[in-house]
Amino acid sequence: MSFVNSLETMEGRVEGRDNVNAHPISGFIHKKVPTLLVVARLRYYELLAKSPGEVCSFKRYANLKEQSHVDDLEAGKEMVNLDKFFEDVENVKEEMKFVEKVYKKLQEANEECKVATNAKAVKDLRARMDADVEQVLRRAKVIKGKLEALERSSVAHRNLPGCGPGSSADRTRTSVVSGLGKKLKDMIDAFQSLRATMSSEYKETVERRYFTVTGEKADEETIEKLISSGESESFLQKAIQAQGRGQIMDTVKEIQERHDAIKEIERNLLELHQIFLDMAALVEAQGQQLNDIASNVKRASSFVSQGANELVVAKEHQKSSRKWTCIAIILAIVLVLVILLPILSTTVLRP
Template sequence: MRDRLPDLTACRKNDDGDTTVVVEKDHFMDDFFHQVEEIRNSIAKIAQYVEEVKKNHSIILSAPNPEGKIKEELEDLNKEIKKTANKIRTKLKSIEQSFDQDEGGNRTSVELRIRRTQHSVLSRKFVEVMTEFNEAQTLFRERSKGRIQRQLEITGKTTTDDELEEMLESGNPSIFTSDIISDSQITRQALNEIESRHKDIMKLETSIRELHEMFMDMAMFVETQKNCHAVSHLGKGQHTLQACCPPTPKKEWLFQKPADGEQLLRLSESGAAVTAEMTSSNVCRKPKQM
């Protein structure tokens, strides 16, 4: 007798004459959502690390000569954030690269839209948490620079903001103290703090520069300097070039943000924009909403 079980499993008729079709579960989408959850958890982990970084910044700024343990913890947190961020970046880029393949493959348009939407949401969240990290580092740098300026005033050396920046960019902490001679305990403490803060800033410069390079590699920022750049937005599944930025002599960076409240963002697609003024050292400062 012929085995009819496969036929009955694939197509069954009930008493009303209706037909039930058994559809195989799409394991591809299951794997995709598992990857989405992993990325989401990693972003949440970075957000937690950033809060700990801020606490350590406050402790370091509140003490003239903070314990070495606190600075070691801060350095470990910064390394962990960068390591996790690089993993997220790799996964997001891998997902993005798969879109072109899927458009010419057997994936349905619904699945592709779902994946694009998830990718956009994750990208936006990633940009937000890394921007918060960058802002925390930039604020710490500015406050550390302010402490250096005050300690220099204590030793009798008055500097302008431009002079202080030039000193910091030299990379040599002795430039602060070479022409200051005093045997008083207060001044010696001030000199020690100046050198300590300078070392902190040098580490920050490297960290911020690495972060900037990572964003550039992901094309999360769009540089506009004396050029018009179009900003794309999401609408009915189409990416349309819409906005054009006016030419400016300053460097600007555009964060990509959702349009029409959709809360969507691609690594290289956007809606409205957030700009940040750049310094000569390519350090992102003072972000503001447009």
């Protein structure tokens, strides 16, 4: 059973518990446990949003959010229900997991394509890879739509009482979406790397096939023309004349299939890359909001600290002022006594 299911089971048991007012302690538990479960769910989803290299990036928000939850509990405030938000986040994460699986399948297919030696094998692999890339494109568009829905939901959520910018719930939503953005960036980098690898390996394969057929090492210009046009037959005329058309045509077809495959996959991967960039820009905008909030909190903290220092200085001035006031009063009393004593003495001694 997953951690989420365990929490849901606990929540169900708490909600279905009878006679909670039979004892003061049981009433207290029934009142507090649901709130504590919400806090546990918040922490769980924050951890899910992290990848191994992202723990440090979330650390600066963790203390702030934990303290905010503690403040809310101590003040007796009711926690905002974020279950729908976390459900939407889970859906996005599931879509991302599917994309990661397809990415691994593309890697495996590319490895198979490297060792394929005939046009039919390359054609079959091409069809498989095209289908996989099409799946990724569809899922990427779904992810983009869900991220846009999360953004709209966050904007609407900020209009609710107690949920405005800088609130505990708003910081939680923004930081979790920021975690999704980091995963998204990793996916962008992975597919970009795959596209570059496939292009480089295609070039190496064409070079090897050219050398196998002609016995000559092709210069860079010839390879670039072969890659850009895919018309390998015109570049292999000498070999065709020497070895016969039938023996060379399999290689020609294989090179043509590889050319068509790499061009189609590159086109789809470029489209996918643009979708990823759009999603990254959307998530980055939300992350900037969190940075602005953190900056405002830091600035406010600085003002509070400065105000506290000024209060200390004011108190010191007040103490000093009181001290000199007391000294002035004492001096005035002494002066009065000095003036009055001779007069009083003369009056007393007069017959």
